[in-house]
Amino acid sequence: MKDNQLFGATRFRLALWYASVMACIMGICGLGVYQVVAHAYRRTIDQGLQAVTGVVAKRIEPVLQRPEQLRQVADHLSLKLCLTKTDCIPSTEAAQLPGIIRPPLVGVPDPINYYIRLLDSTGRPIVVMGLQVDQLPSTSGKAQWQTLTDHQGIHYRQVSLPLQIQNQPGGHVQVGRSLQDLDQNLAALRWTLLLGCAIALLLVAWSSWWLAGLAMQPIYRSYQQMQQFTADAAHEFRTPLAAMQATIESTLRFQTKPESSTLDTSGGALAVLQRQTLRLSELVKDLLLLTRIDQRKRTGEHLPCCLNDLISDLMEELAFLAVKEEVELSMQLQASDTVYVLGDEEQLYRLVCNLTNNAIQATPAGGKVTVLLNKDEQYAVIRVQDTGLGIAPAEQRRIFDRFYRVEQDRSRHTGGSGLGLPIALAIAHAHHSTIQVQSKVGEGSIFTLRLPLK
Numbered sequence: 001m002k003d004n005q006l007f008g009a010t011r012f013r014l015a016l017w018y019a020s021v022m023a024c025i026m027g028i029c030g031l032g033v034y035q036v037v038a039h040a041y042r043r044t045i046d047q048g049l050q051a052v053t054g055v056v057a058k059r060i061e062p063v064l065q066r067p068e069q070l071r072q073v074a075d076h077l078s079l080k081l082c083l084t085k086t087d088c089i090p091s092t093e094a095a096q097l098p099g100i101i102r103p104p105l106v107g108v109p110d111p112i113n114y115y116i117r118l119l120d121s122t123g124r125p126i127v128v129m130g131l132q133v134d135q136l137p138s139t140s141g142k143a144q145w146q147t148l149t150d151h152q153g154i155h156y157r158q159v160s161l162p163l164q165i166q167n168q169p170g171g172h173v174q175v176g177r178s179l180q181d182l183d184q185n186l187a188a189l190r191w192t193l194l195l196g197c198a199i200a201l202l203l204v205a206w207s208s209w210w211l212a213g214l215a216m217q218p219i220y221r222s223y224q225q226m227q228q229f230t231a232d233a234a235h236e237f238r239t240p241l242a243a244m245q246a247t248i249e250s251t252l253r254f255q256t257k258p259e260s261s262t263l264d265t266s267g268g269a270l271a272v273l274q275r276q277t278l279r280l281s282e283l284v285k286d287l288l289l290l291t292r293i294d295q296r297k298r299t300g301e302h303l304p305c306c307l308n309d310l311i312s313d314l315m316e317e318l319a320f321l322a323v324k325e326e327v328e329l330s331m332q333l334q335a336s337d338t339v340y341v342l343g344d345e346e347q348l349y350r351l352v353c354n355l356t357n358n359a360i361q362a363t364p365a366g367g368k369v370t371v372l373l374n375k376d377e378q379y380a381v382i383r384v385q386d387t388g389l390g391i392a393p394a395e396q397r398r399i400f401d402r403f404y405r406v407e408q409d410r411s412r413h414t415g416g417s418g419l420g421l422p423i424a425l426a427i428a429h430a431h432h433s434t435i436q437v438q439s440k441v442g443e444g445s446i447f448t449l450r451l452p453l454k
Contacts, residue, residue, distance in 0.1 A: 005429060007216060007219075007220055007223070010216065011209070011212045011213055011216055012209075014208070014212040014215075014216075015205065015208040015209040015211075015212045018204070018208035018211070018212070019201065019204055019205045019208050022201070022204045022208070023197075023201050023204070026197050026200060026201065026204075027197065030193045030194075030196075030197050033193065034186075034189060034190065034193060037186075037189060038186055038189075041182050041185065041186070042157075042182070045157055045177070045179070045182065046145070046157070046159070048177075049157060049158075049159045049175055049176070049177060050159055052114070052175050053159050053160075053161050053173065053174075053175040054161070056116060056173055056175055057161045057163060057173050060118065060163060060173055061163055061164060113177060113178040113180075114175065114176065114177045115128070115129065115156075115175070115176050115177075116128070116129040116173065116174065116175050117129075117173070117174040117176075118163075118171060118172075118173055118174075119140070119171045119172045119173075119174065120171045121171050123140040123171075123172075125138060126171075136148050136150055136156060136176075139158070139160075139174070140160075140172075142160075143160065144159060144160055144161075145157075145158070145159055146158045146159075146160070147179075148176070154178060154179070154180050155178075155179040155180070155182075155183060156176045156177065156178055156179060157176060157177055157179055158174055158175070158176035159174070159175055159176070160172050160173070160174045161173055244277050245277050245278065248273055248277065289350075289423060302342040302343050302344060302431075303342065303343075303344075303345070304340045304341075304342060304454055305340065305341055305342070305343050305344075305345045305348055306338060306339070306340055307339045307340070307341060307348075307373055307380055307382065307451075308333060308335075308338050308339060308373065310345065310348060310349055310352065311331055311333070311352065311371055311373055311382070312331070313349070314349065314352055314353055314356060314371070315329065315330075315331050315371070317353070318353070318356055318357065318360065321357070321360055322360055322369065325360055325361070325363070325365065326365035326366060327360050327363045327365070327366075327367050327368065327369055328367070328368040328369070329356075329360065329368075329369050329370075329371075330368070330369075330370050330371075331370070331371045331372070331373070332370060332371070332372045332373070333373050334372055334373060334374040335373055335374050335375045335380075339373060339375050339380045339453075340453070340454040341380050341431075341451045341452065341453060341454055342452070342454050343431045343451070344430075344431075347427045347430070347431070348427065348431070348451075350423065350424075350427060351423075351424045351427040351428060351449070352371070352382060352384070352449070354420040354421065354423055354424040355384040355421075355424055355435075355447045355449070356369065356371055356384050357420065358420055358421065359384050359385075359386035359388065359445070359447070360386075362386060362388035362389055362445070363386045363387060363388035363389075363444075364388065364389070367386065367387040367388055367444075368386070368387050369384070369385070369386045369387075370383075370384075370385045370386075371383070371384050371385075372384075372385065375453065378452065378453060379450040379451060379452060379453060380450070380451045380452075380453055381448065381449070381450055381451075382448070382449040382451070383446055383447070383448050383449075384446070384447045384449075385444065385445075385446045385447075386444045386445055386446075387443070387444040388444050388445060389441070389442065389444075390439045390440050390441040390442055390443055390444055390445055391437070391439040391441070391445055392441055396437055396439060399421050399437070400421050400422055400425045400435075401418075401422065402418065402419060402422045403418040403419065404418050428449065431451060431452075432452055433449060433450055433451045433452065434449075434450050435447060435448070435449050436448045436450075
């Protein structure tokens with residue numbers, strides 16, 4: 001199956017589609033996991049901030065009723081909000097401030113950069129404690145939740161609560177914390193998901209390639225059996241067809257009484273039978289050639305082949321057919337020197353002959369067929385150009401299908417079987433070459449063959 005281009009391309013497409021679908025699924029799942037984890041992180045942070053803000057607000061409101069103690073409280077609270085036991089307000093000092101802030105944040109496992117801001121009723125900061133946030137913009141307390149960014153690009157999450165002094169609005173307290181740890185954790189999560197998805201995608205690509213090959217094994221075996229049957233049937237047909245052809249020819253040759261009407265009738269029938277047998281023989285030969293090319297039984301050793309001589313010989317062979325069809329046949333050797341390629345000369349001759357013969361058959365009387373030979377740095381280029389009927393765009397994709405004929409009546413009249421172009425394409429693939437077609441209805445067609453240079 002590795003040597004068959006059709007099954008190789010099909011296997012690659014199946015593996016590519018499977019890997020693409022799995023990549024989309026993994027991408028959606030990874031994005032969902034990231035969003036869920038990020039949301040859980042942010043929700044936990046918001047809940048912690050809200051709890052801290054509520055405790056701080058309850059402790060601050062009594063202090064606001066005694067403004068003379070505000071600075072003293074601020075001095076105590078500037079110790080990073082008691083993030084460690086040594087930072088907390090000493091119990092002896094706290095005892096001197098009854099009803100004032102207690103150390104609610106003792107026991108925090110990892111120190112986090114918090115800050116507190118007290119705003120008066122006009123929104124002006126009167127106390128700033130904890131983390132130095134001079135670079136953060138001053139905000140009013142109207143918005144409860146805010147995300148701020150300092151000049152270094154560090155994000156902060158802030159919550160604001162209103163304060164009450166004797167049941168009257170007494171400003172706001174704002175508690176915020178740095179989100180640097182959150183950003184670092186989310187960045188690590190993103191890299192983990194990307195790396196994990198990349199590794200998983202490589203494994204999926206390999207497994208999809210293996211599974212596609214495994215799934216296509218029964219189809220490939222059926223295809224091989226069909227090829228073998230075609231080859232065997234074509235081979236077995238050759239002997240009886242050859243015997244029939246020889247019998248018909250000998251019968252026609254040794255008729256002794258041509259004046260007999262009975263023999264005239266039988267002679268006409270034999271002539272028809274001879275033509276049809278010859279056509280069937282050619283069809284069997286074409287089928288056998290296609291099968292052998294597909295099975296790589298006839299590639300042989302590729303030897304240097306001169307395309308200049310090949311085209312010259314072809315012009316001599318097809319000159320009679322061109323005169324019969326009243327078509328002008330010419331060649332143009334545009335390459336400055338002799339062009340050589342590696343290949344089977346017999347097969348390459350058949351390839352160019354099929355293209356040229358089709359061009360002659362498709363060109364009406366008075367038309368012109370030109371075979372051009374040129375080369376570039378890597379390829380020898382053969383173009384077969386005609387001024388015939390042209391091929392519709394919808395049919396250009398099917399002309400290389402076996403037994404497909406663009407003009408059924410005309411092909412039947414000229415004896416075509418619809419295997420000329422498929423044979424040409426099979427030979428081109430066997431020589432690692434390509435055939436391209438350009439055609440306009442009513443203007444003609446150009447078939448371009450590109451062969452790797454020697």
